[in-house]
Amino acid sequence: MISYSKLWETMKNRGITQYKLINDYAFSAGQLSRLRTNAYISTHTVDTLCKILNCNVEDIMTYIKEES
Numbered sequence: 665m666i667s668y669s670k671l672w673e674t675m676k677n678r679g680i681t682q683y684k685l686i687n688d689y690a691f692s693a694g695q696l697s698r699l700r701t702n703a704y705i706s707t708h709t710v711d712t713l714c715k716i717l718n719c720n721v722e723d724i725m726t727y728i729k730e731e732s
Contacts, residue, residue: 668699671713671724678717689716 685691698705
């Protein structure tokens with residue numbers, strides 16, 4: 665499973681709110697909803713977030729191994 669919990673901390677550290685993502689960067693509210701629930705997002709979306717936040721992939725997402 666991919667967790668986006670690091671995203672929220674990175675956004676806070678960079679002073680970027682969800683409101684600012686939507687209004688200043690034309691980021692989709694639907695994508696934010698998917699991120700909040702750790703749902704699938706495209707690598708394009710990951711790339712866009714990294715550009716906006718000036719960060720690396722590991723600053724916004726973490727792989728968590730699921731037990732089978």
